[in-house]
Amino acid sequence: MTDVPISELRIDPIVGRKVLIAEDRAGRPNDFLVAADSAVAHASAPQVVSTCPFCVGNETHTPISDYVIRNQQGDWQVRVVPNKYPAVKCDPESIESEKQLFISQPALGAHEVVIESPKHLYDVIHLSNEDFATVLHVYRERLRHWERQDQIKHAIIFKNVGPAAGASLAHAHSQVIAFPYVSQFQAAELQAAHQYFTTHKRCIFCQLLHNEFEQGIRLVAEEGPFAAICAYAPRQPYETWILPTQHMAHFSQLSDAHLMSLANLLKQLLSSLHTQIPDLSYNLILHTAPFDRPGETAVDSYYHWHWELIPRTTRLAGLEWGTGVHVTPLAPERAARFLRENRVTT
Numbered sequence: 527m528t529d530v531p532i533s534e535l536r537i538d539p540i541v542g543r544k545v546l547i548a549e550d551r552a553g554r555p556n557d558f559l560v561a562a563d564s565a566v567a568h569a570s571a572p573q574v575v576s577t578c579p580f581c582v583g584n585e586t587h588t589p590i591s592d593y594v595i596r597n598q599q600g601d602w603q604v605r606v607v608p609n610k611y612p613a614v615k616c617d618p619e620s621i622e623s624e625k626q627l628f629i630s631q632p633a634l635g636a637h638e639v640v641i642e643s644p645k646h647l648y649d650v651i652h653l654s655n656e657d658f659a660t661v662l663h664v665y666r667e668r669l670r671h672w673e674r675q676d677q678i679k680h681a682i683i684f685k686n687v688g689p690a691a692g693a694s695l696a697h698a699h700s701q702v703i704a705f706p707y708v709s710q711f712q713a714a715e716l717q718a719a720h721q722y723f724t725t726h727k728r729c730i731f732c733q734l735l736h737n738e739f740e741q742g743i744r745l746v747a748e749e750g751p752f753a754a755i756c757a758y759a760p761r762q763p764y765e766t767w768i769l770p771t772q773h774m775a776h777f778s779q780l781s782d783a784h785l786m787s788l789a790n791l792l793k794q795l796l797s798s799l800h801t802q803i804p805d806l807s808y809n810l811i812l813h814t815a816p817f818d819r820p821g822e823t824a825v826d827s828y829y830h831w832h833w834e835l836i837p838r839t840t841r842l843a844g845l846e847w848g849t850g851v852h853v854t855p856l857a858p859e860r861a862a863r864f865l866r867e868n869r870v871t872t
Contacts, residue, residue: 534857536759539734541714545759546853549860573645580697582644592638593668595660603657604664605641606702612637614703635705636672640664640683642698649687650698651797655872659782659789665702665812666785669778672704673817680708680816683777688807690838700810708816715813716825723828731830732773744862747794747869750787754795756858756865762840763856764799764865768792768833775815775826790872792833797870799837807838 533548579587582602593606614635642650642661650658665683672681681704686692708716722730738745738755746754751772757765768791774780780788792810800806814831818824846852 538757538759540730541711541718543759543761544851545761546851547857548853548855549857575646575697578646578695578697580639580641580695580699581646588639588641593664593671595664602644604643604661606638606664606668607641609637609639609701614705634677635703636678637704638668638702640668640700640702642700646696647698648696649796649800650685651793651800651872653698653793655786655789655793658793659786661700662780662785662789663782665700666778666780668702669776669814672702673778675704676819677706678704678817679819680705680712681814682709682712683812683814685808685810687810688805688838690807690841691809693807712813712816716816716829719828719830720825729773729828729830731769731832735769735771743859746862746865747791749791749794751784752788752791754791756862757834758858760854760856760858760861761852762836762838763854764803764835764837764839764861765854765858766795766835766865768795768835769830770832774831775829777812777814777831792835793872794870795835795865797872798865798868801870802864802868803837803839809836809838810834811836 533546533550536545536547537543538545574581574583576584578584585591585605588605589608589610591602591605591607594602595604597603614633614637616634616636640661643653643657647653650661653661669681669683672678681702683700683702685700719730722728722733726733735753735755739753744756744758746756746766748754748771751770752768753771754766754768757767768788770784796808799808811834812831813834815825815829818826840853840855842852
């Protein structure tokens with residue numbers, strides 16, 4: 527008989543999400559690849575594409591910038607513009623809700639695009655570490671901006687890279703969405719973190735980091751005050767979380783020195799994944815605390831900001847959609863070892 531790895535049910539230690547680790551469904555770590563839906567642009571692509579609305583010289587194809595970082599020559603380096611096709615709006619049309627079960631209301635909020643380079647680069651790994659830190663600086667400043675808007679309670683920042691991750695343009699960019707409410711996923715994290723803090727008088731993310739450092743088997747890398755760990759219950763192979771090693775609830779609290787260390791770590795991690803997974807698609811999502819508002823309980827003592835990096839290497843199918851249980855064909859312990867052994871320095 528052929529030895530078949532035993533499938534294992536794991537439960538996410540934060541929100542209780544169930545995941546099946548089923549390594550018999552695939553082979554080597556670098557076998558877990560989604561076939562590319564289309565060709566993607568790489569570093570060898572032209573630096574400016576005439577049809578790309580995000581390239582330098584094509585600024586008239588986007589809305590007027592809300593925020594711009596310029597270099598010493600006065601040329602723009604990073605632009606933030608309103609999304610031409612927003613998921614939410616500051617002034618949406620009124621909607622009349624149906625009765626009883628069917629609830630509807632205007633999709634209030636703001637939706638921005640962060641154009642991360644004037645050049646037609648596919649991903650931030652093609653930026654210098656300093657330029658990547660500038661992108662992170664823009665994230666911090668946009669969060670600070672939305673924190674000053676009283677009607678906004680929370681903001682999310684995310685990158686969709688590659689067709690399997692939902693990207694529609696092959697020019698390095700990310701998105702900021704500001705909401706007048708706390709999203710369902712964020713609320714679940716906050717509730718779990720608050721419950722753990724009430725019982726144990728400790729941040730659950732700090733405890734998670736303590737355990738991961740103690741065991742070491744899912745630790746991928748450290749850079750300054752940050753650590754990267756493969757998620758204990760990953761939704762996709764190589765799902766990795768990047769967290770500050772000291773307690774911090776708000777990404778907007780980071781210093782410039784912190785941003786540089788974080789840029790180094792993120793770029794190393796993304797570069798390692800790009801070398802191992804051809805035509806890598808991924809989602810990179812920032813989870814940060816809701817903005818402090820008068821009359822509302824502050825979450826600073828029990829919440830811990832973090833990035834979730836989710837390579838899109840397998841497709842969701844009937845089991846995932848029908849049960850919410852993800853099946854992952856690679857244990858995070860093997861994924862972490864593979865990333866440690868194939869680390870790319872930048």
